[in-house]
Amino acid sequence: MTFEPKIITFMCNWCGYAAADLAGVSRLQYPATVRIIRTMCTGRFDPGFVLRAFEKGADGVLVCGCHPGDCQYIEGNLKGKDRVEMTQKMLEGIGIDPERLRLEWVSASEGPIFAELVREFSETIRKKGPNPLKESVSKTEGGEEVAQI
Amino acid sequence: MATTIADARNIFIQCYQCGVCSGSCPKSRVLPGFLPRRMLFQMINGFEERQLESGLGWECLTCGKCQVHCPQGIDIMGLVRDMRSKMTSRGVNGLVAHDSILAPMYSIMASPAIKPKKSMYLSDDVKTDPNSKTLFFIGCAPHLDAPFRDDVGFKGIDVTNDAIKALNLVGIVPAVLDDEKCCAHDYLWRGDRAVFEAFGRQNAAALQKFDTIITACPECYRTLAVEYKDLLGIELNVKHLSEVLAENIDKIKSKDRGEVTYHDSCRLGRFMNIYDEPREALEAAGYTVKEMTESREDALCCGVPTWVSCNDENKKIREQKLDYALATGAKRLVVPCPKCEIHLKCLQADLSEEGKYPIEIVNFATVMKESLEED
Ligand code: SF4
Ligand code: SF4
Ligand code: FES
Numbered sequence: 001m002t003f004e005p006k007i008i009t010f011m012c013n014w015c016g017y018a019a020a021d022l023a024g025v026s027r028l029q030y031p032a033t034v035r036i037i038r039t040m041c042t043g044r045f046d047p048g049f050v051l052r053a054f055e056k057g058a059d060g061v062l063v064c065g066c067h068p069g070d071c072q073y074i075e076g077n078l079k080g081k082d083r084v085e086m087t088q089k090m091l092e093g094i095g096i097d098p099e100r101l102r103l104e105w106v107s108a109s110e111g112p113i114f115a116e117l118v119r120e121f122s123e124t125i126r127k128k129g130p131n132p133l134k135e136s137v138s139k140t141e142g143g144e145e146v147a148q149i
Numbered sequence: 150m151a152t153t154i155a156d157a158r159n160i161f162i163q164c165y166q167c168g169v170c171s172g173s174c175p176k177s178r179v180l181p182g183f184l185p186r187r188m189l190f191q192m193i194n195g196f197e198e199r200q201l202e203s204g205l206g207w208e209c210l211t212c213g214k215c216q217v218h219c220p221q222g223i224d225i226m227g228l229v230r231d232m233r234s235k236m237t238s239r240g241v242n243g244l245v246a247h248d249s250i251l252a253p254m255y256s257i258m259a260s261p262a263i264k265p266k267k268s269m270y271l272s273d274d275v276k277t278d279p280n281s282k283t284l285f286f287i288g289c290a291p292h293l294d295a296p297f298r299d300d301v302g303f304k305g306i307d308v309t310n311d312a313i314k315a316l317n318l319v320g321i322v323p324a325v326l327d328d329e330k331c332c333a334h335d336y337l338w339r340g341d342r343a344v345f346e347a348f349g350r351q352n353a354a355a356l357q358k359f360d361t362i363i364t365a366c367p368e369c370y371r372t373l374a375v376e377y378k379d380l381l382g383i384e385l386n387v388k389h390l391s392e393v394l395a396e397n398i399d400k401i402k403s404k405d406r407g408e409v410t411y412h413d414s415c416r417l418g419r420f421m422n423i424y425d426e427p428r429e430a431l432e433a434a435g436y437t438v439k440e441m442t443e444s445r446e447d448a449l450c451c452g453v454p455t456w457v458s459c460n461d462e463n464k465k466i467r468e469q470k471l472d473y474a475l476a477t478g479a480k481r482l483v484v485p486c487p488k489c490e491i492h493l494k495c496l497q498a499d500l501s502e503e504g505k506y507p508i509e510i511v512n513f514a515t516v517m518k519e520s521l522e523e524d
Contacts, residue, residue: 046249046250047249047250047296048249048250048252048253051250051253051254051257052249052253054253054257055253055256055257082299086295086296086299087295089294089295090250090254090292090295090296092266092269093265093266093267093269093270093291093292093295094254094257094258094263094265094292095257095258095263095264095265095266095328096257096263132260132262132263133257133260133262133263135262
């Protein structure tokens with residue numbers, strides 16, 4: 001079986017999520033690799049979310065927020081950016097490729113850009129192969145959770 | 150200090166309820182109702198359920214102060230560890246600070262499928278030798294750098310590099326293990342022996358190849374030297390950085406460097422009896438060590454060992470610790486343990502406490518590297 005990456009996506013309600021919605025209603029094709037989790041702002045993003053996702057076997061994590069200056073909560077997206085960078089440093093140290101985590105700014109009108117981003121990120125992850133933890137978690141409770149979503 | 154899983158019956162025979170433990174417990178000063186003597190009484194006299202349900206066992210700092218003073222030498226710490234695993238199995242869980250990050254981070258690291266790259270933390274001017282029979286055990290200080298650098302000011306990567314540089318400067322070029330796993334001290338002390346053993350088994354073979362293991366972290370030190378032997382049956386020759394520096398005292402050049410005060414971390418002091426070596430090293434470098442109220446065997450804890458129960462009461466302990474340090478008049482507080490350093494710096498960085506504790510908190514490794522480098 002070819003490897004189909006599982007990518008957990010944290011999206012800000014106002015931009016990223018709306019962009020994914022737009023991509024959907026415009027019937028744009030993009031790989032079914034992403035599982036979208038909506039947050040009210042990228043500022044809600046917590047490094048623990050990413051670490052948990054990888055712990056439970058996700059192959060990649062994508063975070064999408066409003067462009068700098070556009071955040072509904074003034075600078076939540078910039079705080080989110082700091083945290084993503086911090087998390088990348090942590091990931092590298094514990095032995096997970098930091099490029100498996102990615103942050104992109106996507107505005108509500110950028111449906112096509114979102115579809116392209118998913119395509120491209122899925123390709124990147126496909127090249128990197130499965131999360132090394134996948135084997136060991138697949139039999140556990142957490143593994144099933146990820147398998148279900 | 151022995152810390153095996155306590156045998157309740159043994160304690161029943163030995164403990165004569167003198168109350169010295171409650172009298173010396175720093176937690177009982179800030180949390181009325183938390184009394185080690187009562188805890189022991191309930192555990193050995195048929196009130197075990199009530200004690201475990203109360204969750205008070207999570208309030209213990211595991212600082213070991215009661216145990217060093219107990220006239221009967223009772224293994225109170227072993228009992229607390231035992232209580233914690235029993236509490237966990239009853240669903241009475243401790244509150245672990247920063248657990249949203251720390252729990253998945255350590256759980257990822259515990260997987261045999263994951264190969265960490267510890268060498269990525271080493272700076273270019275650090276000398277290591279893969280063929281050396283002496284190992285420098287890095288520990289998790291550099292992993293805690295990213296989450297605590299900006300907000301708390303903890304520079305874990307620097308601590309690691311400084312410790313190896315200090316060793317280099319006294320002529321030791323150690324090996325490092327790229328895929329070294331965590332010592333899992335915190336899990337063990339939270340009563341989770343399974344995780345401790347999962348980590349331990351992965352380290353065992355690699356560590357046994359070395360004649361000497363040097364570590365800059367009191368928790369790693371205690372765990373590798375004592376728990377690996379007691380619980381995993383692996384005997385290692387482990388030394389703390391301060392012991393190595395005290396052995397090489399002739400290589401440290403003295404010059405007047407002013408006054409510092411020194412915090413006896415419990416894992417190094419009470420648990421491993423290392424009180425003199427760090428002081429000797431600091432004094433050899435020309436520092437005058439001013440003692441705090443309550444030092445050495447009586448040293449006050451940093452407040453949040455094993456990340457458990459970081460709450461209002463424990464904050465009072467941290468406040469008192471820094472008050473003691475300020476009262477010495479020293480400009481710097483030297484701390485051997487990376488985690489004590491985090492917890493004390495965190496109090497300093499607390500916005501509501503801004504400017505209240507004007508003292509520089511610095512790791513022992515960093516101080517020693519600076520003074521060795523200068524001359
Ligand atoms: S100090 Fe020792 S003997 Fe005394 S009450 Fe406490 S545990 Fe018992
Ligand atoms: S003292 Fe600060 S750093 Fe330590 S556990 Fe509490 S909040 Fe975290
Ligand atoms: S509202 Fe979209 S990133 Fe803050």
